[in-house]
Amino acid sequence: MECIEKIEPILIFSSIILGLLFSNIAFISDNSSILINFFLFLMLLGVFLEIPLNDLKNGFKNFKFTKTSILINFIFTPIFGYFLGSIFLYNHLDIWIGFVMLILTPCTDWYLLFTKIAKGNLSLSLSILPINLILQVILLPIYLILFFSSSNTINLSDLGFSLFILIILPFLLSIIIKFLFKNKISIKNKIDSFFSKSQVIFLSLAIFIIFSSEANVLFENVSSIFLIFIPLIIFFIVIFILDYIVSKKVSFSYDEYASLTLTTLARNSPLALAIAINSFPHRELIIIALVIGPLIELPVLYIISKGLLKIKRPY
Template sequence: MLKALEERQTQLYAGIILMAVIIGQNFKDSLTFLPQLIPLSLGFLMFSMFAQIPFLSLKRAFSHPQFFVALFMSNYVVVPLIVWMLLHSFSPDTTLKIGIILVLLTPCIDYVVVFTKLGKGDAALMLSVTPFLFFTQIILLPLYFWFFIGSETLEIINIKSLLSTFLYMIVIPFSLAMLLQLGATKTTSFQHLLKLSAWFPVPLMALVLFLIIATQIPLITANLEQISAIIPLYILFMVIAFMSALLIGKLMSFPREEIRTLIYSTGTRNSLAVLPFAFALSPDIAGIVAAVIVTQTLVELVGELIYTKMTPYI
């Protein structure tokens, strides 16, 4: 049942998104309490995702040095170049740029494993590198902001709110997940809890999607012209990321499974996991930045389905 739930999560998310759009558009005056549920739901989601990432097996990420180098180059050299090119081509305003930077420069660490499996990639290999991707993107994110936005970053981002968000949405969930994983190596009760936690990410992701889209859809429609203008940017990103990863994999003579894995890591972004940082921004831009991130999620889900139809033939 868990395997079926994970493999059908895209269909579940699509249904939840449609329901959230309808409810958010037609009953927005009755949903004023929903925004208060978002931080708590995100915190539980982050914990459930962290619990499934094998942080205690980080050394496995280095067991295949060629793939590790390709993964690093693809996510932290090629992707920033792609984003830089797209930002210069589309020239979005600073608020939209913040959302784009948050979502496109952070590689996915959760459902990318499922899509890798669906696309006939090496899901175990993808899972083994997720701890590395998690730590590196957290370290590099402030540098990205400084590089892409410059000193204006300090005027936009409230450092106190950002640190508070980092504590409650990243540090505490991560620490609890680590304690659970450590406990699972020692006692059977913790092992059962860890196995039970594997059921949480998909329903919690669906819940967070519903809460955010239902509350943000009025903002998206109110700024539809601005937000719809960046949809082609997101589509182009998925196309260029696909082609770049394919080229890197071919140049490095990787087996087909590893090329597919590299494609999914390069093209799949950390959309919902960076939402806490969006909500840590000043109130006048937090909503629109969150809407920009959610828009990427909607585009990506369609793109991932296309990926899964294409990659088995590589």
């Protein structure tokens, strides 16, 4: 993993601070939606260029691991996340939606770094990546409609537009680029290298613009936003325990157990953020909650990956 990705939490935090310091800049405020979409589009294009969709079949070679991961990530986690939100965030609907969107999207990048730290099975974790990406793109809008359509917060046309602009278009463009340069390896490698190194930069620029243009909303709702802390910590604790119990039950080796733990704990807030930008216009608290999430998540994942090493021998 590139060095710049290892300092992603620092870059995200710095983007938030800089955005708050340079708030209310006229050009950014007047064009925030266009700028945010532009940088998120580039970031997701880089994600799709990196995803080895040709290796999708590899995710099913260890069927027991794949099945277990899918059941936890896409059946248990959404229901449990909604349940936690209904307890702790019931009176804060926008933050509840942001929390659920964060919970619904398994990570597709930095979980590999933590898997490596914990000495998990890196190839196994990589094999599940395309499956996680495809399922979360399909299931995220379905779960949002199931959970929140009755509260009249979901505009289906906005949700469809968001998926088209920030998921379908960059995905199709990534396929076109791969096809056009499949026989021009050096050019393709340069393109892949550029987007691989720039993903974090594009995300950081989008976050800077979000906080620069929405600083007033953040300052007016500081106490409400940090309500996400409690359910998120409970989520990590419960999933960590569940992974241990399930791994013992199905006789996973330690490296499989470590891979399962990081695959089911790490969340993909950039993708959820990209969908939220257009699906919930003028619902700034949803977007801010999605940005705050990683500031809690990443230190926790580092502690857990180090903790897994401590229980490697007794496991």
